[in-house]
Amino acid sequence: MKIRKIAIVGGGTAGWMAANHLGVELASDPDIEITVIESKEVPVIGVGEGTVPRIKETLDRFGISEVAMLANCDTTFKTGIKFSNWMSAESGHDFYYHPFSAPFPQGFDVTDHWLSQKSGPCFSTLSESYPLSEQDRCPKRKSSPPYTGAVDYAYHFNAGKFSELIAENARRRFGVVHKFATVKDVVLREDGEIASLVFSDGSSGEFDFYLDCSGFSSVLLGGALKTPFEDRSDRILTDSALVLQEPTAEDAAIHPYTTAHAHKAGWIWDIPLTNRRGLGCVYASKYMSDVEALGELSEYVGRSLSSVDVRKIPMKIGFRENFWRKNCVAFGLAQGFVEPLEATSILVTDFSANLLAKRFPRTRGDIPRLSEYCNKIVRYTWERVIDFVQLHYCISDRRDSQFWVDCTEGAKLSEELADRLDRWSIATPKSLDFFSAFDIFGVENYLYVLYGMKYSTRAISLSETEHRRAAEIVETANRHAEKLAAELMPQRVWLTELQKQLTRAGM
Incomplete structure (x- = not known):
């Protein structure tokens, strides 16, 4: 049977991003109808305000202009993340x-040369965007084409306004139907597939394929289909966040980076938008109370923020055993979550929604073969994302609290991360270490993370000629970066x- 009617349960960034991805790939099939079902009773988390450069390609594919993005979402440019206080004061x-x-000036890997300079500048200076970040420069020129800059970049944006932007695009460009309703029950067929949805007003809707974008509750994949959640809180110890928004002056400088400032039981994010800063204190409740x-x-x-309306968000670290089961696929928080240290929430949603769109089953008979393949990919992606986030904690030299002791000396690592760190203690990372x-x-x-945090790697002996050549390359790159800034x-x-x-153009 051909799949014609697709339901996306839940709006927000996850739901509307999935709708756009499907709209792009399935636009040539007039039989397919995509419906986003959004509940007015369920609040959107709305704190995913940082992205990575992949988002530019995605928005361009959706047909969204960069000007629209900048004009409507309080958007600022992001050239990376600044990590402060992640090492001991003694370091x-x-x-x-x-x-x-990339930290490869003129395309050369000078890491071994850098390691031999015991008292040299921080590893971040190998990036051409380092002086831009330090001087709060915009990564684009006035003449830069859309989605292109003098250095690579992503965005910070207002999550609610961003959802509205991509929702409008999905409705207008791809004809996505938008329905406001709250799912009260899910009806299953005898074979375990989802047959229909029952709404709180007593009506129902029958579809051929379902996307679960219902947040942490995971109404379809976790609830109706009872797909187990694989907890990874033994590897990422933070489980809570306090968030607030801080207005900024119209002429205040805007950093082109997210700040991640560590404290004794987690870290604080600081995301600059055009009119405010999004702030959040991430912490492990086992080691720190809400008051602390x-x-x-x-x-x-x-x-003091004691009289300020600060919102608490519980964080459940892990992912569903399978993100695709039967005729249901989950995205966003319904699929999995790891704390927002490297802006991974939107990244994984974008990646997995694009994967589904490009491997979308055209008939029910296609589901078993495609779901098995996609589940392997998404599971691997989640495992490696958790590895990378945990890396920031486990290689720190901080021991000033039990949290940091447990994150480092007591860390439980995946076999892959442990193997990589062991290998990188004797040789610097190379692209061939990443086989997938x-x-x-x-x-x-x-x-950047390993040597930003002074990870100990045995330096390879280089000849005087090699050192001289590497030093010349670094010096030339640094001069270019300063000139660019x-x-x-x-x-x-x-x-x-x-x-x-x-404004002059009436836009």
């Missing part, structure tokens, strides 16, 4: 960057001028 290492530009977490956030902000196309984080990402505009100025142009 003399206050911060490092994980930028989006609020104190950490107050200290970071610089004033589904390693979302590759050698460049690992290099001097040429580019402050991010606040660039974005303000864009808004003035849009």
Whole structure:
């Protein structure tokens, strides 16, 4: 039987991103109807406000202009993440960057040369975006084409406005139907597939294929189909977050990066938008109370937040045993979650929604073969994402609290992460260490974190000629980066001028 009617239960970023991916791939089939069913009774989490460069390609494929993105979502540019306080005070290492530009100046891997310089600058300086970040520069020139910059970049945005933008695009461009209703019950067939949905007003809807984007509740995949959740809280110990929004002045500088500031039981995120900062204190409730977490956030902000409306979000670390079961696939929080240290929520949603769209079953008979293949890929992706997030904790030299002792000396690592770290203690990471196309984080990402946190790797002996050549390459790259930073505009100025142009154009 041909699959014609597709239901997406839940809106938000996950639901509407999935709708757009399916819209792109299935647009040529007039028989297919996609319906997003959104409940007015279920609040959207709405704190996924950081992205990685992959989002530019995705938005371009959806047919969304970058100007629309910048104009409607309080958007700012992000060239990477600044990690502060992740090492002990004794290390003399206050911060490092994980930028989006590769640490290979002129295409050369100078890591072994860098390791031999015992008192040299931080590893982040190998990225051309380092001085841009330090000077709050915009990664785009005035003349830069859409989705292209002087250095690679992603975005920070208002999650609610971003959902509205991609929702409007899905409805207008791909004819996606939008229905407001709350799912009260799920009816299954004898073979275990979902037959229909029963809504709170007594009506029902029958579809051929279902996407579960219902958040942590996972109404379809976790609830009706009882797909087990694989808990990974023994590897990522943080389980709670306190969040708030802090208004900013119209002329305040805008950092082109997310700040991740560590504390004694977790870390604080600081995401700059055009009109506010999104702040969140991530912590492990086993080691820190809500009151203590609020104190950490107050200290970071610089004033008491005891009378401020701060929202608490519980975080369940892990993923569903399978993200695709029978005629149901889950995305977003319904599929899995790991704390937002590397902006992985939207990244994994984007990746897995694109995977489904490109391998969408055209008949019910296609489901068993395609689901087995896709489940293997998504599971591998989740395992490696958790590896990368845990890396930030397990290689720290902080021991100033029981949390950091348990994250380091008591860390439970996956076999793959343990093997990689052991191998990288005797040789620096190379691209050949990442044998799968589904390693979302590759050698460049690992290099920045490993050596930003002073991971100990036995340096390979280089000849004097090799050292001299590497030093020349680094010096030339640093001069180019400084020159580039001097040429580019402050991010606040660039974005303000864009808004003035849009206003004059009546947009």
